[in-house]
Amino acid sequence: MYEVLGSPTSRAFRVIWLLEELGQPYKVNKAAPQSEDVLALNPSGKIPVLKDGDEIVTDSTAIMTYLADKHGALTFPAGTIERAHQDALTNCILDEIDSVLWIATRHNFTLPEEQRVPEIRHPAKWEFGRNVDRLMKRCKGPFLMGDTFTIPDIILCHCGTWAKSAKFPSDNEDLKAYLKRCRARDAYQKLTSG
Template structure:
């Protein structure tokens, strides 16, 4: 069984989402990045962390891809060496480097960093860069239902979660097909179960404090 160390409303939701898509057993531990248990398994003190037997894995995209590959689900992660896998990797890197990065820099400098180290001057640039990335996403997505072929994949988990993050910080999704795509992937029952699982684990953690 897997153990996921995470916190609600973080990139860890990507991992609970794929675990629910796979329908496998897992335990959720809600922890703060400052918790000694987190430092013991990840010196960078970042969440999420997946513990699978002797393997300790960090970085949400790497965890999601590992899980899909391990459970041999070609729809969620196409086979290595195929054209579909090349497109899959291309989309994943795009989401992490082009779509998510402006959101991350915006979030850090708008509310995550201590006020004295924030650089508010970069916030408009973050919005511009995100808007450019959404335009590129709209062109490449076109009328397709999902990013890679005709099946929902890890790429859609990463992209869907990032678009939900954008909405949470009031970044505009300027293209109709991107808005429709976000609505479609974020309506998946597995995501609803994932969020409920995280909130339930969080409530249990608070009750035990």
């Protein structure tokens, strides 16, 4: 059985959702960043952390890639052109959506108060909106890779939820419809329906 360390309200949600999609057994240790449990496995203190027996994997995207490859689902095979396109979308979302949200979040409450630059939220919101518009033009169907739901869909949907809670509104209608499709999936519903 897999063990996921990290709060389901963090990027650990991505890993938990993927495990639900895969139908794999897991347990969640709601360990906080920098907690003893996390620091014992990841010197950076960051979550999520995955325990697979005696093996440890860190970083939500690395964990998801490992699990998807291991179970042969939610990803295209390594070495295929489809996988190259999938990985390009994953990296685009991490660089242009996730990182913008993370920078704004850090300057809102994560950094020490004397290091925060609250004014960064305004250009970050502009950049987020621009990047969402560009990304949605790459969407090939109901999901980013067409009919196949893959790792970048989980990341983008998670970022869409994060953006809403961070008050990063997007009036992109394609994104709204896309998020609705992703959130309608059984695994997502199981995790969020209370």
